[in-house]
Amino acid sequence: MRLLSLAIRDFRNIASADLAPSPRATILIGENGQGKTNLLEAVYLLATLKPLRAGRLAELVRFGEAKAVVSGDFAGAGGSRTIAVEVDSTGRRATVDGKAQDRLDSYFEGLAAVCFSPDDLSLVKQGPEGRRRFLDRAAFNRWPAVLGEAREYLRALRSRNAALRGAVPEVEASFREPLVRAGARLLLRRRELLRELTPRVAAAFAEISGPGAPAVSLAYRGAGGLELSAGDEAELGARLGEILERRLARDLERGYTSAGPHMDDLVLGLNDRGARLYASQGQQRAIVLALKVAEIENLRHALGRPPLLLLDDVSSELDPQKNRYLLEYLATLPAQAFLTATDRRLLEPAAGPEATFYKVEAGRFGPLFP
Numbered sequence: 439m440r441l442l443s444l445a446i447r448d449f450r451n452i453a454s455a456d457l458a459p460s461p462r463a464t465i466l467i468g469e470n471g472q473g474k475t476n477l478l479e480a481v482y483l484l485a486t487l488k489p490l491r492a493g494r495l496a497e498l499v500r501f502g503e504a505k506a507v508v509s510g511d512f513a514g515a516g517g518s519r520t521i522a523v524e525v526d527s528t529g530r531r532a533t534v535d536g537k538a539q540d541r542l543d544s545y546f547e548g549l550a551a552v553c554f555s556p557d558d559l560s561l562v563k564q565g566p567e568g569r570r571r572f573l574d575r576a577a578f579n580r581w582p583a584v585l586g587e588a589r590e591y592l593r594a595l596r597s598r599n600a601a602l603r604g605a606v607p608e609v610e611a612s613f614r615e616p617l618v619r620a621g622a623r624l625l626l627r628r629r630e631l632l633r634e635l636t637p638r639v640a641a642a643f644a645e646i647s648g649p650g651a652p653a654v655s656l657a658y659r660g661a662g663g664l665e666l667s668a669g670d671e672a673e674l675g676a677r678l679g680e681i682l683e684r685r686l687a688r689d690l691e692r693g694y695t696s697a698g699p700h701m702d703d704l705v706l707g708l709n710d711r712g713a714r715l716y717a718s719q720g721q722q723r724a725i726v727l728a729l730k731v732a733e734i735e736n737l738r739h740a741l742g743r744p745p746l747l748l749l750d751d752v753s754s755e756l757d758p759q760k761n762r763y764l765l766e767y768l769a770t771l772p773a774q775a776f777l778t779a780t781d782r783r784l785l786e787p788a789a790g791p792e793a794t795f796y797k798v799e800a801g802r803f804g805p806l807f808p
């Protein structure tokens with residue numbers, strides 16, 4: 439899938455923008471607070487229907503306006519199509535060639551987007567939420583059906599939590615079953631994803647760190663001691679069900695579900711020691727870079743081409759050696775990418791002959807010649 443044109447209306451500080459992205463690198467240069475990240479956020483929303491950083495979709499609508507619209511023409515193996523997403527205070531609506539979509543399969547067909555921003559660099563040190571988010575977004579990129587599956591889990595979780603707060607054990611029992619079913623599905627997706635990603639993360643980390651580097655490891659830590667390494671979906675569900683049964687008295691007391699995919703963690707290690715506690719700042723960043731490269735490589739392998747890449751001012755946050763690695767890696771990748779920086783010199787090595795430059799000023803995008 440290649441994005442041929444992009445139209446944005448009333449999205450954050452962008453009143454109206456029409457861009458013709460490069461088939462390779464589209465480079466956005468501007469001072470702080472001008473709208474570079476907002477543009478990446480618009481592309482990310484279009485490609486994934488998820489907000490990149492907003493807590494609520496309504497935050498994306500330009501102050502004083504009723505709705506934001508992002509649309510793009512994509513060319514793919516089966517011809518070209520226009521996809522669009524509209525956001526207002528009631529939620530979002532997606533269309534393909536102007537037609538509303540109940541099921542999103544035809545919307546996502548062939549689409550995947552990976553974003554790398556300075557916030558990601560603290561992924562190792564942060565709490566588990568950021569790492570779960572990484573896993574779930576990577577799983578969704580890999581299998582778009584995960585969007586619906588994760589929603590189903592969230593719905594079941596909310597219902598069970600409401601039942602727990604009602605403190606009626608008989609009612610809770612009828613809400614546990616759908617939660618366990620949806621939970622087992624997500625656990626299986628995460629396990630499969632980790633199976634695919636682990637060797638790629640190890641290879642990328644070794645390449646970034648050079649000879650003599652420690653070995654990186656990824657381990658899934660299931661809340662309540664849930665064991666993920668073996669068993670089919672039914673077995674995983676049975677295990678999760680047992681844990682919820684064991685914790686029922688506590689969950690009723692607290693009014694929320696204390697185990698399940700929403701409480702699990704991805705434990706990152708270096709030579710089998712927790713990277714969160716023992717890895718240096720540079721090593722932690724190398725692990726994050728390796729996770730991103732692994733995700734891109736995995737999608738490239740699975741989809742037959744790299745995903746759409748969004749890199750938000752990452753070069754200013756990485757040390758020169760890691761930045762060089764990243765830009766050289768990108769230069770070899772036949773990927774369509776959007777990159778931002780305040781200083782264009784930082785991105786020159788990733789530019790290539792087909793790069794398109796834009797200058798970003800107060801939500802407007804003007805030409806900037808190489």
Ligand SMILES: Nc1ncnc2c1ncn2[C@@H]1O[C@H](COP(=O)(O)OP(=O)(O)OP(=O)(O)O)[C@@H](O)[C@H]1O
Pocket residue numbers: 449450451452468469470471472473474475476477497498499500501751780798
């Ligand atoms: N809903 C909104 N409506 C209008 N403006 C908004 C909205 N949300 C954010 N903004 C404005 O967008 C600007 C931030 O843009 P953005 O985050 O894209 O900056 P940036 O160019 O990436 O800067 P930096 O280099 O600092 O990351 C801010 O001035 C902010 O006030």
